[in-house]
Amino acid sequence: MKTKIILDENEIPKKWYNIQADFETPLSPPMHPQTGKPVGPSDLEPIFPKELIRQEMCQDRYVDIPGEVRDILTLWRPSPLFRAHNLERVLKTPAKIYYKYEGVSPPGSHKPNTAIAQTYYNMKEGIERIATETGAGQWGSSLAFATQLFGLECKVYMVRGSYDQKPYRKMMMQVWGAECVPSPSPDTNSGRAILAKDPNTPGSLGIAISEAVEDAATHDNTNYALGSVLNHVCLHQTIIGQEAQKQLAMDEATADIVIGSAGGGSNFAGIAFPFVKDNIDKKTETEIIAVEPAACPSLTKGLYVYDFGDVAGLTPMLKMFTLGHDFIPPSIHAGGLRYHGMAPLVSKLHADNLITATSVHQNRVFEAAATFARAEGIIPAPEAAHAIRVVIDKALECKQTGEEKTILFNNTGHGHFDLSSYEAYFAGTLPDYEYPADLIAESLKNLPHVA
């Protein structure tokens, strides 16, 4: 009875799985923010490398993973699949609980799976510098890690509120040679304009995106990179689910339920898409559940319409479940899940009833996180703990029914830089934000018009 199911490093997948190839109807294209018409590759070339634009629109079922990317992934991949024996024992459940653990990467989450790939393609096309934004810092530190390994420069615009509150993520970027500045910054027109109005603003992800995009557009040999939402980002994460399928088979198990947290959607895509494929292809009936915060419930309370990816409305419009691009979610501790929209690929699966979605409140999330940490040792990030909440609920249902279901979830990262939120939970001072119905209704009035 194993605890860890380990794959040899030559079993890192050789191809990413592209779920677009398995859709019955095509994905709605991104629309130009000014013209309202479909975006072509040339519209994106000022800020993205050609190969990533190709992958964004690609209809092939598989995309080869370059050898140089796989070589770097060996630093932490394949990631382990754990059987959560101790958690099962604590819950007294007949369910079998497995989790893929992405916290073994040096930045501590699944984000470097795509940061490495994106940096590689930028490097191949002669780009010498990448600009990006980051909220809580998971993505910024992952891109800093990746650009360091490939010898590119990196500039990270970090939302000022997080920059001040989470200094460790900023220091991590510095160790990996990136320049990290609080956003809004005096380094861009967008930043200067906002600072002129309010020198003490805490910033927002929308502002930081504007700064990073402007930086990329106005510097030589500089591109922009995004850590979630887009098709190519979801594509790069599918190695998680592919590895998990191999590892479950090694333990002679098949998943009855697959659960992932969902913010922008990329980690959920990573664990879920290969199982969606089997449901389509092999007629398996795996239940696939996306878990989002009650404070930011795009899949469960949003509309499936075209909306901007950023607050300022500079990005292409994407057809997705959205709470409105100017909805600012309450300050829950799972900063990685505070996004108004959901990846178009994940949104389409939900619209097509190929997955289900549910939302959970903050205190029940931390209760699950503490239960998990005390049973399994690993202290999960609050983002990952959203999935864990539903895993525990499902396992307790099995206890009631006596069903021996096999549950798989993606443990996206460790909570080493989130311990102050655990402290707040134990102190009983963590608010449970209600579903912000009024704010969402207000924001949904401001959806853009599409031609």
Place this chain on the structure above:
Amino acid sequence: MKTKIILDENEIPKKWYNIQADFETPLSPPMHPQTGKPVGPSDLEPIFPKELIRQEMCQDRYVDIPGEVRDILTLWRPSPLFRAHNLERVLKTPAKIYYKYEGVSPPGSHKPNTAIAQTYYNMKEGIERIATETGAGQWGSSLAFATQLFGLECKVYMVRGSYDQKPYRKMMMQVWGAECVPSPSPDTNSGRAILAKDPNTPGSLGIAISEAVEDAATHDNTNYALGSVLNHVCLHQTIIGQEAQKQLAMDEATADIVIGSAGGGSNFAGIAFPFVKDNIDKKTETEIIAVEPAACPSLTKGLYVYDFGDVAGLTPMLKMFTLGHDFIPPSIHAGGLRYHGMAPLVSKLHADNLITATSVHQNRVFEAAATFARAEGIIPAPEAAHAIRVVIDKALECKQTGEEKTILFNNTGHGHFDLSSYEAYFAGTLPDYEYPADLIAESLKNLPHVA
């Protein structure tokens, strides 16, 4: 050309290696702090379980690892052995660099290897609660983790300076259900006495030890536990070196040089003892190097004499390399290496010329740490980076001579909670403490007398 050499979890060693069995002359016994005569098992029974006392004095070459201990070790063991291809490339060295990575444990260091074992034996002998001290918090969090898994209570006296400066370690202990209080505390006579004199004292490891020992001696069903120095602690860490030997063999490599950082001595013991054994047994000629901070150079500048383990002189006297029990090392960032003495087993190896020792300054340690983090991704703890400094120096020597030596070191843990010290290094504000010759000379005047 692999990056990680991974052992299956059923290859976790089944026995700890006891180097006492291979000494030509016996280890000098611990002496009673009052009588100055050898300590017997019954002297230790008020605070340690019988089996650990037996292991402390055991002369058998191998000690069986209980199945329940091995089961829990599977949560993170066997730990990976990495080939540092990227670091070799950056250094342009013909040397082959391997490192064992102990940062994969949930508390993030090698300390739980012994915390799990110690807690298990306490549990088996009916103990329901363990008291301990911790400095920077690595040991306290490891014991919290272990006691949580076995259902024991845990109280940690954490040096107040660290308690205030490193709140994340304290929060980690809380997540794992331990009670962590700043020391000196109002909970013990020793603590109250010191607080009465100076309510604002930052505390010291010596004070915290006194509190934990007093706690264990005055509470029902409570024992005391120590995270380094003692023979049984070194014994439990030998799984590191045993695994590394198997993993090197899988990569068809043999170590020419083995390097470990040395504070109390337990991680060094863990990586080095199995290689010392081969040097004795199989006449191999592996060079084995202990690396200590220039600010706390017990092996390179201390005397090999009997001294107390704590500042207050409450513990048995141990024959060891010591800087004097009332020597307070400068506040270097490698808090885990700030101990006045060295494990008696490691001390004897040094006295018998079976290992060598060297010391390094703080800024060169962080320079090596940053080089390593930028090449290999993993951000090492400052303690681990002491070994890395000497690894890089040896690899650069190989570049000069053209020798293709194989170098192995123990990367004892990650630096996620040490990022502020990296920031200080990059800011150029990190002091390089000189070898504190005057302080040490003063302290060495106060050595105890042994009968």
